[in-house]
Amino acid sequence: MKRVLLLGGTGDALRIARQLGHEHVYSLAGLGKVPDDLPCAVRVGGFGGSEGMARYIADERIDLVIDATHPYAAQISANAVKAGGVARVPCWALRREAWQPQAGDDWRMVGDWAELTAALASFKRPLFTLGREPLAHLDEIPLQQFWTIRCLDAPETHPRARILATRGPFTLEGERALFSAEAFDVIVSKNSGGSATEAKLEVARECGLPVVMLRRPELPAVDREFANVADLLEALRVSA
Known part of the structure; x- marks a missing residue:
């Protein structure tokens, strides 16, 4: 498997992190509880914008960025795409489907x-x-x-x-x-x-x-987009 930088903070991101080995990095902004039982490395704190993230990707020899942040975390999603482009590594994103109004909803x-x-x-x-x-x-x-x-x-x-x-x-x-x-x-x-x-x-x-x-913010295009964790994990397995 390529060395992954997983941008998280969501429950879905935590599910992915639990499937990553010690060479991969799970990055959190620092709000809320920081997990201490993961097999992968955990990084807490910001990068300093897209330029700082690009430097981190290069310095840590990251091969793949996965954006599994909240659907409303538009700035970090934009930074991930820009940083991946500068560092010349692909950026994938987990973007779960939005809720849809049902009969009786206002x-x-x-x-x-x-x-x-x-x-x-x-x-x-x-x-x-x-x-x-x-x-x-x-x-x-x-x-x-x-x-x-x-x-x-x-x-x-x-x-x-x-x-x-x-x-x-x-x-x-x-x-x-x-x-x-x-x-x-x-x-x-x-x-x-x-x-x-x-x-x-x-x-x-x-x-x-x-x-x-x-309303959801518009998010940037990525190299691959997934609607659920299972499909993303299978793509990781295939690309290993």
């Missing part, structure tokens, strides 16, 4: 924070499932709203916000219990795809709640 698509807040203007108790981004806007909470923000860690407190420090996957039963206890009137989500956080959409559908959905 999705309101938005493109940025300004559109998102406008879409929430008539609601009182939103549940944010965007990660840490809403924490930067706690001082902008409208007087009529109380926010619940679910993210990996929660150092901040606020009189009109509850911050839930938790990590998926989330079960259907757990989401039903949370929604029942908190009486949300709207859900705010990224279209992340995958099963780990999909239960909230099913419960929103059951409860007749609207979902303000942040």
